[in-house]
Amino acid sequence: MISIPCEEHSLENGLRIVLSPDPSVPIVAVNLWYDVGSRNEGPGQTGLAHLFEHMMFQGSRHVAGNQHFELLEGVGGSANASTWFDRTNYYETLPSHHLELALWLEADRMGWMLPALTAEKLENQRDVVKNERRQRYDNQPYGDWDERMLAMVYPPGHPYRHPVIGSLEDIDGFTLDDLESFFRAYYAPDNAVLTLCGGFDPTRALEWTERYFGGIPPGPGARRIAGDADAERENHTVSSQTVEADVPLTRVYAAMRVPTFDDPAFYAADVAGDILGRGRASRLHRSLVLERRVAKDVAAHVFPLMTGAAMMLVRATGNMGVDPGELEAVLVEEIDGLRAVAGEEVARAVAMAETAILGQLEVVAQRADLLSMFATHFGDPQRISTEINRLRAVTPEAVATLAGERLGPENRAILTYVPRTSA
């Protein structure tokens, strides 16, 4: 593995800064994580963090609407943002010699986004977000799986119980006051990590961050995660749901709550997921696709979440005409089978993860995003260079123990889609 150079700094207002210079490239990635996501939304507020993310591109004190993209694209940069359960990230990658521009743009909206906020901009982005929801969820087969599954996996009151995109009803209800309160609570230097990665001079970059971000006042402190992260689902209650919908094939999802990303047992869950459903040599692919021929495709993935419990999601799409009960039975059989795994399966999962991590490190934008993630969630960006060691340390026994404790029927939710029988 390789070691990623990085240095950490912080400003008086609490902004944490990670600098990771790589003189071999003529580009620089600017990546800003705000420690806020859908987990911070209260009842009636679903989708607010994401809609807010859209509003951050609508201008600020010195930046007109659309000028953010115009300025960045005009110098050969790309920019975007995303909202997730635990965080919201904003990022741009641009030619190194325009780094100062990106810092100015990010600082202007971190400090002074509210003066540019208007009702007209809110209405426009409300429509854009509703179309995003239609395109990605409502007009897609299986598109509402996360809405259904999260409500089964996480108990009432849990901050992960609703999807990041939010409900159309809540999105329709947001006012300028909602946006303003959200900004004041969460968009502050002491709730953010700024990472620079690529070709730049660290000394100059640090001067610029002080110049642009140094005058932004810290936030009010005491930010809350909505609801109860420790809420437990009633044990020994199997959650299951079958939905008849406009889908081409029967599909079964299984989801289990697993240790959070900052729990050492998380890595056993991650490896368990890979053994189960990553790649053509995985158990689900071999069993359901190649041998029994009941499934068209399979997948398993662990979401690295921080609050209360993370989630392992397993999925199998049945071949035409397969019986939904049979598909669920073989899927569950493979999950249960994880109580015994071989050393070579763990080694294979780790080898695949090694290549995947190297692949992420190739891209300065992804390197920057990982540094921001480790700084935000763990207070330690250097974890980027040692993460693979935590996977290498996973033993077959640890996977078996994890499977016994966390993947059993008492902690499992099953969601089955079957094609609608009549048009």
Added chain:
Amino acid sequence: MSPAGFPRTPPGPGPVAPFAIPTVHAARLDSGLELRVARRDGVPLVTALLVMDAGEATLAGEQAGLAVLTGKALHGGTARRSAVELACALEDMGTHLATSVGWDSTVVSLTCAADRFPRALRLLSEVVLTPGFPDEEVERTREQQLGGIRQRRMYPAQLATAAAAHFFFGKRATYGRPMAGTEGTVAGLERTHVAGFAAGRFRPRGAALVVAGDVSGAAVTDLSAECFGGWRGQAAPVEATAGPRFGERRFVIVHRPGAVQSELRIGHASVARTTPDYFPLIVLNAVLGGAFTSRLNLNLREDKGFTYGVSSHFLLRRAGGMFRIATAVATEDTAAAVREVLAETETLVADGPTPAEVRGARDYLAGIFPLRLETTAQVASGIARMFVHGLAPDYHARYRDRVRAVQVDDAAGAARRRIRPDALTVVVAGDADRVAPELESLGPIEVHHDF
């Protein structure tokens, strides 16, 4: 209030950093297999990519989908290994085989840690030179392909894209048919067809092995001689099909009852990748719909709120191409969105882009170019595309200069030559009952219930 020291206007640029385009070591094996090696250090990864003259466009219409099936069936194993044994051998090394079949080529590739590269390349050659194609795997793969074809109706974006090709080119043209074939052409494909296609077209003359990453050209030359030295033959040349034909403007609705959105595809046939208009076209496209701040996106998304996003593309292939605008809009906004797309296109062709737009598009394209060559996989794919289209060896090195050389008149001329507003076909995959009445104000509508 912002503090007094905060600049009110954006800061300017600093000194430009040099960008080292990867140098490519080129060689040819006795068999005719071309070698391209681009050394990259930094991250210890290597991508190996074998690009062969075995695209879907080499097939007659009756065999449509055979190249796609053959590419997927490579996962079925080799003469020595079953599908499971092959998968385990690859994944034990932390890699997997990707097979990608397009109109112009079949590409087999993998990316692995540098220290595992020799073993991984041996496996790649074993897969391509001695594929097993066991009956049961060919049959399983064919059934999955058929399933995908039958289920396409359920995926609005795929449905609209397939319909666009069909109505832009006509069903008899190569590019008008679905890449993966139809139920009629795929259902009859057997092991003999798959093995025959591979035997005929997986040949070294006309193919290239591209390697990018933390490995030397000399090491790759030795290793490729070991892995591919015994490979012989040439894929038979295939005639290119004819260039674009233009008809009248058409409005086609592919009916999806109850759809909450309409997927729109608006465009027509276009020229081949080797067109001398290539650089003016990509600048023009950035102005129209190839960037976030393009005319279409600023209008349909940021002004009207009709869509989450809209883009335009010139999809240029060996024997011709396609100009296509794509978006998804709320059902009730369908006709208004189509009207805006047509108006923006007409205005751009009639008046041309402004000098500021052309300057912005040039800087955008030149600036993001290094982002397209960041990873070993990107570098290898870029070199493979140069090989497929016969682009000059200094193509990457000169790319940014050629973009910057595009003048306003060049882009305006390309717009007049390469976009024909009167010949646009508008494809709407959506609820005909709800969108047809208003769309009819734009022209006569065809509604297809069973596409």
